[in-house]
Amino acid sequence: MRVTLVKIAKTAYTKNCRMISKEQLLTTLKENHPDANLGLVERAYDYAEHAHSGQMRLSGEPYFTHVVATARRLAQWRLPENLVAAGLLHDVPEDTAKTPQEVEEKLKDIAMHFGSDIASLVEGVTKLGKVQYHGIERYVENLRKMFMAVAKDVRVVFIKFADRIDNLHDLDSVPEPKRTRIAKEALEIYAPVANRLGMGAIKGELEDLAFKFVQPQEYEWALGLLVERAPSKEEYLETIKKAIEQDLNKYHIPAISIHGRVKRLYSLYNKLLEKNRDINKVYDLVAERIIVPTVQDCYATLGALHQKWTPLKGRIKDYIAQPKPNGYQSLHTTVFCEDGEIVEFQIRTQKMHEKAEFGIAAHWFYVEKGKKSVEIDQHVKWLKDLAELQKNIQDRSKFLETLESLKIDFFKNRIFVFTPKGDVIDLPEEATPVDLAYAIHTEIGDRCTGARVNDQMAGLDMKLKSGDVVEIVTDKNRKGPSPDWLKFIKTTHARDKIKESVRKTKLSGWRLRNIIPRKSVKK
Secondary structure, three states, X not given: OHHHHHHHHHHOOOOOOOOOOHXXXXXXXXXXXXXXXXXXXXXHHHHHHHHOOOOEOOOOOEOHHHHHHHHHHHHXXXXXXXXXXXXXXXXXXXXXXXXXXXXXXXXXXHHHHHOHHHHHHHHHHHHHOOOOOOOHHHHHHHHHHHHHHHHHOOHHHHHHHHHHHHHHHOHHHOOOOHHHHHHHHHXXXXXXXXXXXXXXXXHHHHHHHHHHHXXXXXXXXXXXXXXXXXXXXXXXXXXXXXXXXXXXXXXXXXXXXXXXXXXXXXHHHHHHHHOOOOHHHOXXXXXXXXXXXXXXXXXXXXXXXXXXXXXXXXXXXXXXXXXXXXXXXXXXEEEEOHHHOEEEEEEEEHHHHHHHHHOHHHHHHHOOOOOOOHHHHHHHHHHHHHHHHHHHOOOHHHHHHHHHHHHHHHHOOEEEEEOOOOOEEEEEOOOOHHHHHHHHOHHHHHOEEEEEEOOEEEOOOOOOOOOOEEEEEEOOOOOOOOHHHHHXXXXXXXXXXXXXXXXXXXXXXXXXXXXXXXOOOOO
């Protein structure tokens, strides 16, 4: 394991520029989908190869290497043949046509040769175009276009992720300022969207590749710490792994795999900022990940670990019973191991692991073709909400005003809190009891006077954490929210409702002063 993890840190996601052959692509697809229609993908490969013939990238590679790399990544994510074929064809209309009319003609040709579903996916990517930082207004318009397309068919974003990851690998050959723009888009837009869709591996790769170009000095500092500290930690984990294997055998718990994982570089950087840049306070620089067959085996493994080593107080997290809002499931525990070393363990089933890595994309492997998936609908509800919200904000200047709030509502990490009745409420990180009150009902928010968090009275500006049980205290005689709440609330919904109430109160006061005649004062 030592060689593997240090190599990951040092190479920092460098790209193998060798052309991926048709046979390699088909082999990857067949490994994950034995019944896949390989003939469809072969035809798409040949069609795209001919369409991009003679085109070159700034790196000096044939352009076709990019579309094949995009398609192979989709196959590695265990996505079906339609998406792999669309990955091969995704740049044909945009990069091989000169006019909008030619783009339409190429889309019609793709529909004729490959069917309406693949043509629709390619059209979604084509119309989405590139989200670019050419002035804030252009940025906003492209953001709107992106989320409208993705809300219509979430599969479009898988192709965009694969496309963007491959582009990030080639950023060294892209001139400034385009290089920084592409990297910022990945870090500020694509990675948060991947996170909301539960696609941990894709989010991590997007962040690490972009981090190098957005903050090069901080990247080198964090990378240096990782390379310096990882070897000794890895050596220790190899010893721990043997002890775990023996214990699991003793309790007759089958293990599919036990392996170390190194913390993603950008994730490590953010954790270091939280810990005042002290690497000694980061306990999960490397961690042991244990994959077992069933949920029962997960809890049995947790029990075995706690029988052997003492857990750190407050560091046991049950994301199986209480999944994260993006669907992530796993058991986490941090324990004092041999010689007092602190080690984090993550315990999950194979299916949980695939969902943690690929999120909503993993559903396409488990859900039968054409079958309606409730989980997929739940995952994309926020996208549909965002698209609907943008549709309602017709005035561009108003959209610009709310852009930062939208970033918090839709792109920030999510937490889940519980009402006393056990209802789960999904909120952005650092949300307060007031945000929760308005998420439950406007009337609850307007009449909110206090909150009990985990049976303790708390301030309305308290930052909530995942797993908190929160009871909102209300007063039916309260006439409305306090304008002061606008200083600390996080959600656009709460902000809008408070502003609306404050406006009504001011208007009502104006009417009382100006419409109701004052009694004349006798001299």
